Amino acid sequence: MNYRKFGNTDLTVSEIGFGAWAIGGTANVGGVEIGWGPSDDEVSVQALNAALDAGINFYDTADFYGLGHSEKLIGEVFGNRKDVLIATKVGQKVGTDGKPTVDYSKEYLIEACENSLRRLKRDVIDYYQLHVARVQHLEDGACIEAMETLKEQGKIRYWGSSLITFSPSPEAEFLMQKHQGNGFQLVLNLINQLAVPEMENAGSQGYGIIARMPLQFGLLSGKITPESTFSQDDHRSYRLTPELIRNTLEILNSKVLPMAKAYETSLSALALSFILGFKEISTVIPGIRTPRHVELNTQGLVQLSKADHQYLRELYQSDWQQIMQAMQAKG
Numbered sequence: 402m403n404y405r406k407f408g409n410t411d412l413t414v415s416e417i418g419f420g421a422w423a424i425g426g427t428a429n430v431g432g433v434e435i436g437w438g439p440s441d442d443e444v445s446v447q448a449l450n451a452a453l454d455a456g457i458n459f460y461d462t463a464d465f466y467g468l469g470h471s472e473k474l475i476g477e478v479f480g481n482r483k484d485v486l487i488a489t490k491v492g493q494k495v496g497t498d499g500k501p502t503v504d505y506s507k508e509y510l511i512e513a514c515e516n517s518l519r520r521l522k523r524d525v526i527d528y529y530q531l532h533v534a535r536v537q538h539l540e541d542g543a544c545i546e547a548m549e550t551l552k553e554q555g556k557i558r559y560w561g562s563s564l565i566t567f568s569p570s571p572e573a574e575f576l577m578q579k580h581q582g583n584g585f586q587l588v589l590n591l592i593n594q595l596a597v598p599e600m601e602n603a604g605s606q607g608y609g610i611i612a613r614m615p616l617q618f619g620l621l622s623g624k625i626t627p628e629s630t631f632s633q634d635d636h637r638s639y640r641l642t643p644e645l646i647r648n649t650l651e652i653l654n655s656k657v658l659p660m661a662k663a664y665e666t667s668l669s670a671l672a673l674s675f676i677l678g679f680k681e682i683s684t685v686i687p688g689i690r691t692p693r694h695v696e697l698n699t700q701g702l703v704q705l706s707k708a709d710h711q712y713l714r715e716l717y718q719s720d721w722q723q724i725m726q727a728m729q730a731k732g
């Protein structure tokens with residue numbers, strides 16, 4: 402495992418991190434499925450331990466994943482270990498009507514942080530993220546004040562924001578202009594390279610960068626076929642239509658697979674290597690739920706030549722646009 406500095410902070414993070422959304426298991430909030438279908442806690446614990454053995458020291462979770470269950474499992478496995486870095490998120494919650502809502506008030510954030518610390522069995526959160534805060538929340542200022550207060554109180558070490566999948570710019574620009582926060586989480590993968598300008602700008606200003614959804618829900622591994630089915634409580638059941646999968650595989654097989662073969666690696670390892678080819682990236686966090694995922698996502702990583710990296714950048718413009726737009730339409 403290779404390690405990189407997380408921006409200007411003193412955190413050194415593994416290039417591959419652990420995306421811990423799916424281990425939160427099934428959760429239905431007011432009729433909205435917010436999980437990846439059922440998970441098996443025993444397997445999740447094995448996956449967390451396998452990740453640590455493979456050198457993964459960065460774990461990305463949220464208080465909303467499985468309504469606290471993902472944090473709880475991480476707390477049970479790692480507790481207060483100092484060699485494990487925990488990034489969690491705040492701001493999404495169940496509203497009084499039982500439906501998903503957001504809350505970026507200072508009181509709520511401070512209370513939610515206490516709850517996360519308790520579930521994680523830690524005395525400090527290494528990196529605390531505003532989950533889906535929008536510019537109006539940042540302008541209001543209460544959430545920024547809360548983050549600074551939590552930092553002063555020693556409950557968090559660093560903080561940042563997780564940017565919106567298809568519009569990463571406004572919140573990134575706002576925080577960068579004010580030199581606030583220490584990092585950004587953004588979507589970056591072969592299909593969706595929208596956030597590259599924000600990433601380059603933030604990287605040059607000393608922000609740490611976390612790349613999420615590197616496999617676009619597993620689609621970029623090539624293992625999902627038009628015949629694949631997902632349970633009703635897996636959000637992919639409405640996001641990944643057979644047509645979208647078919648169109649994705651066509652591009653993958655004709656334009657990307659030959660490169661993976663030339664590097665003697667898998668499609669998923671190539672997809673991760675592409676992201677690691679950007680110097681601004683601190684860590685890439687594939688969603689992991691089994692020891693096998695750990696193995697697949699930590700082996701076969703390669704350094705792409707400049708020309709090959711550029712080719713994959715260009716494919717984004719020439720081939721992936723229609724897929725990205727179809728994804729965007731699904732939200």
Ligand SMILES: NC(=O)c1ccc[n+]([C@@H]2O[C@H](COP(=O)([O-])OP(=O)(O)OC[C@H]3O[C@@H](n4cnc5c(N)ncnc54)[C@H](OP(=O)(O)O)[C@@H]3O)[C@@H](O)[C@H]2O)c1
Binds near residue numbers: 615
């Ligand atoms: N707003 C936010 O802040 C936000 C939003 C989304 C995600 N995230 C974070 O980013 C993490 C990763 O995103 P993601 O889980 O959406 O996307 P992802 O990594 O692109 O896809 C994850 C899924 O792909 C499959 N997979 C993983 N590794 C594989 C491999 N090597 N080969 C084949 N399939 C593989 C698994 O599905 P199967 O289980 O079906 O095999 C896994 O659940 C999340 O866990 C979460 O921590 C944050």
